Amino acid sequence: MKLQEIIKEENLVYKRTPLMTDNVLSYCPGCGHGTAHRIVMEVIEEMGVQDDTIGIAPVGCSVLAYDFMNIDMVQAAHGRAPAVATGIKRTWPDKFVFTYQGDGDLAAIGTAETIHACNRGENITIIFINNGIYGMTGGQMAPTTIEGMKTSTSPYGRDLQLMGNPLKITELVAQLPGTYFVARHSVHNPAAVRKTKRAVQKAFQIQKERKGLAFIEIVSNCNSGWKLPPVKANQWMVENMFPFFPPGDIKVDGELVKKE
């Protein structure tokens, strides 16, 4: 069969959602941000709620998320996205509101806003990208930098005595009564992408049903910050990040998932 016979509209099985703009992503080659953006936009497209969705972009690499997501978006001050989302959702409860935040934004400078929005059970969706590093500012240590990991501000590796422990904020928010669904996933291979997408679908469905806050961590790579080529970075992530940040559901239907 000739290629021209296959490449026809009626044979189409996958193309980029029109909810991603035509702007070329500003992210480094292989960065998980692009995949995470696309998953969220696919879910919004499939639910048909583009007209009623407002996204909140953080400070960090995804500060320009509004250049790529073809929906109404608000750019928030560093760490304040959950408060901004609260202001929108409380005054316009029919809208779908999500924040898209990195680890520095959500788990360092914005810890208070994160914890309290989760604890109040704001009916929003939080997408948390954890790559263990500050990408935008050039690879400094993040609250989620794992022990021994080298960054520009932990050049000899994270020393727990000196720099404190990496923060498992996802496990932390799962303890709060306001969170209804808490999960950790990744976007480094097709199976992981499919799982993440199902989690995001579930999160938006929970918001639709006004059941509470859904919080999805996506453990991701930072090839530039980690100084690894993309595929090797993904391997490093599986081998080093997953033992500390294991993927899977943490809280489902308001109940903590029991560990076997």
Add this chain to the structure above:
Amino acid sequence: MGELKLMKGNEAIAEAAIREGVDAYFGYPITPQSEVLEYLMAEQPEKRTGMVVLQAESELAAINMVYGAAAVGKKVLTTSSSPGISLYQEGISYIAGAELPCVIANVVRGGPGLGTIQPSQADYFQTVKGGGHGDYKLFTLAPSSVQEMADFVSLGFEIAFKYRTPVMILSDGMIGQMMEKVELKEQKPRWTDEEIKKMHDKWATIGKTPDRERNIITSLNLDSAIQEKHNHKLQAKFRKMEAEEVRYELFNTDDAEYLMVAYGSSARIAQKSIALARAKGIKVGLLRPITLFPFPEKPLADLTPQLKGILSVELSAGQMIEDVKLAVQCKVRVEHYGRFGGMIHSPEEVLTAFEQTFIGK
């Protein structure tokens, strides 16, 4: 005539907000303005008008909740006092940069630092000279009565939406805490979602419909040429405010040889001082700026030729005096008098200071 009530300034601003049809109030307790949140929580405005009231976990969160609600075209109010307003500054800068409308009230207390909980006007610089980072101006209304605390809610939102800009009501612990007769306006209905869409769909992030491009609320422009252009746009707005929105009041200025300039609670004290001075045959008048930005420069300059001296009377170490001096351009002597750190000057103290400064006794 509207309903008359005896109220604290803090209660008046809260009741006025409900009657203005404000959509949301976000705040965090701090003395001397906690009655605003207390009044609203007790009044349950969600039952009266559907207004949302939420106690935030911090001032940082409160001002960013304001940012969010303002981004979707809602009328949103917050209040705080000096140390809390310092925490608001980041948010105010973002709100100004992103061109969002909102009303913020500062019931000022003595500083710096934790300072005191008594009245002060020492946040003048913070309010009109920047406060947060970047080139922006904060439209500022200075109430001198409980009535104005109430009235400036409506006026504040009118300005805020006309210019898509944050508006500050710069009050103080005296106006916030004292009780006075206040005439309350009739209840205005809150804007419906449809009305908001009709009025603000050009900019508000209320959902991208197929008939328009997406709306983005941001203060970020990585391209500095675009950011400069954006700054020019902001500056043009501030110039328009200076040309069209100056508000002030004059007392006994027709024959005045001397002038006091005072705003807010200090203006009320100065007004009494002037009565005492007039009784002694001293021809002194008062200019009360109602807008601090834009400052009533022209009316002040216009009065200057007839004046021998100006006393800037403030509950601070002398802040507004800088704007008074700029307005009169060295054509007349300008001096400052004021108690501060939470202390309040009496009319007699002001008169004595005035006489010592300008009459020489």
Add this chain to the structure above:
Amino acid sequence: MAKVIGAIVVDTERCKGCEVCVASCPMQVIELSKEVNGKGYHFAYMAQPDACIGCANCAIVCPDGVITVYKVNKRA
């Protein structure tokens, strides 16, 4: 027996050559080209087009969303 035949189209100018698609292809269809695009990236292409089954794995892991996938079910 039904044979699935697939094909991908890579938006070569937007491809950043990260190779995540290469690692995700179960049929080893994709490789990076020797040439570079306008940005200087070695872009992905179908090196073994006959082996493509149109599973879309490459497209769903592509961070830049540059891959479009087509598939036909053909009777042998």
